[in-house]
Amino acid sequence: MNKIYARPRSLKEVNTHYCPGCGHSTVHRLIAEVIDELGIREKVIGVAPVGCAVIAYDYWDFDCSEAAHGRALAVATAIKRVRPQNIVFTYQGDGDLAAIGTNETIHAANRGENLTVIFINNAIYGMTGGQMAPTTLLGQKSATTPSGRKAEVHGYPLKISEMLASLPAVRFVERVSLVSPAEIMKTKRAIKEAFSNQMNNIGFSLVEVLSPCPTYWGVSPKESLTWIEELLAKEFPVGRIK
Amino acid sequence: MSNKKILMTGNEAIAEGAIQAGCRFYAGYPITPQNEIPAYMSKRMPEVGGVFIQAESELGAINMVFGASAAGARAMTSSSSPGISLKQEGISYIAGAELPAVIVNIMRGGPGLGNIWPSQSDYFQATRGGGHGDYRCLVLAPFSVQEAYDFMFPAFTLADTYRIPVMILGDGIMGQMMEPLTRATGSKLQMINKPWALTGCKGRKPNIVKSFYMREGDLETANLSSQQKYRSIQKQEERYEAVGLEDAKVILVAYGTMGRICKGVVSGLRKKGKKIGLIRPITLWPFPNGVFKKLAARGRGAAFLAVEMSYGQMVEDVRLAVDGKLPVEFLGRAGGGVPTEEEIIKKLGRLK
Numbered sequence: 001m002n003k004i005y006a007r008p009r010s011l012k013e014v015n016t017h018y019c020p021g022c023g024h025s026t027v028h029r030l031i032a033e034v035i036d037e038l039g040i041r042e043k044v045i046g047v048a049p050v051g052c053a054v055i056a057y058d059y060w061d062f063d064c065s066e067a068a069h070g071r072a073l074a075v076a077t078a079i080k081r082v083r084p085q086n087i088v089f090t091y092q093g094d095g096d097l098a099a100i101g102t103n104e105t106i107h108a109a110n111r112g113e114n115l116t117v118i119f120i121n122n123a124i125y126g127m128t129g130g131q132m133a134p135t136t137l138l139g140q141k142s143a144t145t146p147s148g149r150k151a152e153v154h155g156y157p158l159k160i161s162e163m164l165a166s167l168p169a170v171r172f173v174e175r176v177s178l179v180s181p182a183e184i185m186k187t188k189r190a191i192k193e194a195f196s197n198q199m200n201n202i203g204f205s206l207v208e209v210l211s212p213c214p215t216y217w218g219v220s221p222k223e224s225l226t227w228i229e230e231l232l233a234k235e236f237p238v239g240r241i242k
Numbered sequence: 243m244s245n246k247k248i249l250m251t252g253n254e255a256i257a258e259g260a261i262q263a264g265c266r267f268y269a270g271y272p273i274t275p276q277n278e279i280p281a282y283m284s285k286r287m288p289e290v291g292g293v294f295i296q297a298e299s300e301l302g303a304i305n306m307v308f309g310a311s312a313a314g315a316r317a318m319t320s321s322s323s324p325g326i327s328l329k330q331e332g333i334s335y336i337a338g339a340e341l342p343a344v345i346v347n348i349m350r351g352g353p354g355l356g357n358i359w360p361s362q363s364d365y366f367q368a369t370r371g372g373g374h375g376d377y378r379c380l381v382l383a384p385f386s387v388q389e390a391y392d393f394m395f396p397a398f399t400l401a402d403t404y405r406i407p408v409m410i411l412g413d414g415i416m417g418q419m420m421e422p423l424t425r426a427t428g429s430k431l432q433m434i435n436k437p438w439a440l441t442g443c444k445g446r447k448p449n450i451v452k453s454f455y456m457r458e459g460d461l462e463t464a465n466l467s468s469q470q471k472y473r474s475i476q477k478q479e480e481r482y483e484a485v486g487l488e489d490a491k492v493i494l495v496a497y498g499t500m501g502r503i504c505k506g507v508v509s510g511l512r513k514k515g516k517k518i519g520l521i522r523p524i525t526l527w528p529f530p531n532g533v534f535k536k537l538a539a540r541g542r543g544a545a546f547l548a549v550e551m552s553y554g555q556m557v558e559d560v561r562l563a564v565d566g567k568l569p570v571e572f573l574g575r576a577g578g579g580v581p582t583e584e585e586i587i588k589k590l591g592r593l594k
Contacts, residue, residue: 042444063440066452071305078309081293107298
């Protein structure tokens, strides 16, 4: 009998700490599958964020570095410049990439660093208990917006991918989601393209993944997918941005 | 390397010393009075196949040093006081992840934006850790352009040996002044294997560079292992220069530029037959406690006069080392003020 589905070599055989219905473990696996398929496990260096995915290196089976909150792209810039023969990627949440790390994000992108960025947008701070993120939707309740995000007080959801796409040195930006097996396959294709771009020296490539956080959206795992389709993806439309 | 004398500023000497000591990654952000370092590096790094990045911020620069060091390169950043404050987050992470790195602080006046005049007011920040958590940086204080160049060799070797951030603590005078320099005096280039570096996991288990320990007890274990390392550095790496300790009744204690001025005072007064001595700490952490303890144990009535371009920071280490056994006096100016030879001699006169 042919085995058609197995644990990727790049993923350790351990349980993750993620909540039921969380999108992180799905994206971890997609990255591991892509790395296996591209045959780059022994060349890859991952940079983990501060946030829910802080111990992503406990789940991936390849070299990884920690980075201070928001600084992943500064750390990754230097790793790649020192070791251009390696494949370097960052994995960052919305707070990490689009709030505290905005400066590092914009400037690494603007320098056109030949890096792959996997950006998890779940419109909330998960690790710290569900506070407002830069991507939190208008009206969305969080630990720090108890009566919902208001444009006049908190500003609008930050479309950092569109902002980054406006920079001339940025080569590839795509927004994808995890709402169905079909969308998950599209996510994998985008991640693969972002890694292939680096291998072909094409330059800065970013994949934004709309990812469920049932715990801090206050919905069931199943409802969280509807939440993405009906709310999150309305504000953050999926598709190729650049 | 030739024995020919060349003329350089302290800042350029630091940059060239770093290159000769194997530094192949530099990231920095403009701030006076250390701008000659990034300017020099931007020209020299490409010549030796290294990487120069003008970072978007001090945070960017220090976190790039984190990444470059994690990837195995000898990496350095430089700045001046306000910029070093910004780097403290990254320095704490570098210490926590046990990465080697060299950080140069060409001190200026503070607090806040202060001014661009020379100062020694960042002693506490440099020697006590500076960022969050229980950690230390090994701190070297050159007092001449020659030492600025020479110290880059032990700086990188010590950083690699102990996997610790090493700080070069200079000041605006030292950074800006020009002096002749002999490049041949630099120590031998000593490269150290880094099996922990991130190079891709070909043929080995994956390496992880991190300072995060969530499981109960793990962080305490990691902290204790760092503390052990710090104790061993204290035992083995104290460095200082001493003048006239055998007969001195008053011993000046000063480092960096202030050490230079005090050495002039001591040399002048000794020529006149005055029994004045000097201890010039070269490592500020570890502070050279040993020599003070020996003098205190000798019990022959010497007194110390600590002289600083601050309102009294290093003097606390002198007092801790002497432990109340001998008198310790202080003379200091800051905010751009530099104690002059005349002021020091006057203060010495009042001590008698």
